[in-house]
Amino acid sequence: MNAVLVAVIAACEIGFWVLLAAGMVTRYLLRLRRTGLVLLAAVPLVDVILLAASVIDIHRGAEPGFKHSLAAIFIGVSVGFGHRTLKWVDGWAAHWMAGAPRPPKLPKKGPVRAKHERSGWFLHLLAYLIGVAIMIGLGLLSGRGYAAVLGPAGTWTLVLVIDAIVSFSYSFGRAEPTDEAPAAQQKQSV
Numbered sequence: 001m002n003a004v005l006v007a008v009i010a011a012c013e014i015g016f017w018v019l020l021a022a023g024m025v026t027r028y029l030l031r032l033r034r035t036g037l038v039l040l041a042a043v044p045l046v047d048v049i050l051l052a053a054s055v056i057d058i059h060r061g062a063e064p065g066f067k068h069s070l071a072a073i074f075i076g077v078s079v080g081f082g083h084r085t086l087k088w089v090d091g092w093a094a095h096w097m098a099g100a101p102r103p104p105k106l107p108k109k110g111p112v113r114a115k116h117e118r119s120g121w122f123l124h125l126l127a128y129l130i131g132v133a134i135m136i137g138l139g140l141l142s143g144r145g146y147a148a149v150l151g152p153a154g155t156w157t158l159v160l161v162i163d164a165i166v167s168f169s170y171s172f173g174r175a176e177p178t179d180e181a182p183a184a185q186q187k188q189s190v
Contacts, residue, residue, distance in 0.1 A: 005067050008053040009074060012046045016078065019043045020089055028097035040086065047075045054138055064142045064149035069135055073152065076131025080123045114170040121167035128160050 019042055027036025054071045058064060094100035107113050132153050139146020 005053055005057045005062070005071070008050060009067065009071055012050045013074065015049075016043060016046045019046065020086070024089060024093035024097065028093050043082070043086070044078075047078050050075055051134070054134075055141065058138050058142045062142075064139050064144060064146065066152065068138045068149045069152040072131045072134035072138065072149070073156065075134055076127040076129075079130050080125075080127025084120075084123060109170070117167040117170040121164055124160060124163050124167075128156060131156070 019039055023036045023039035023043070025036075026032050026039055030036075050071050054068050058068065062068075088103075091100075091103035095102050106116055132150070135149045135153060136146045139149045142149075
């Protein structure tokens with residue numbers, strides 16, 4: 001099932017985006033809100049299929065390796081960032097397909113941006129914890145240990161640390177000046 005699991009991983013990645021796009025088109029262009037909701041609710045099934053395929057592959061005697069790590073990473077990222085991704089896509093789909101207002105642009109600096117970046121890092125941490133837990137679980141299920149399946153976790157740990165540094169650096173920057181600041185300064189100088 002080595003090549004099959006890789007094909008399932010690719011199909012699940014494609015399936016995630018196809019279900020998301022189909023849900024948005026059905027919801028906004030075809031105006032079938034319930035059908036769109038059903039399609040969007042089916043998105044997490046992609047993770048279930050991928051997890052089942054990984055477990056079956058291990059259960060049939062496959063050596064835990066990179067393909068299992070990749071499946072675990074995909075599931076972790078999908079669970080960790082899925083809701084945020086769905087909200088982002090929904091906002092833009094509503095704008096492009098249904099004439100809703102354009103989603104607000106995130107400021108480059110300031111407390112709103114800092115909060116957004118911090119929450120993004122916590123979602124990354126959640127994705128990491130879920131992905132690594134699945135890697136360990138698959139390794140234990142194999143009975144051969146989890147060293148091989150945990151290989152990519154080292155690189156992911158480094159990426160998580162770098163992301164923390166970048167994300168939390170926004171908390172220490174100066175606030176972005178608003179349009180009201182110059183007017184307030186002019187009143188004080190008069």
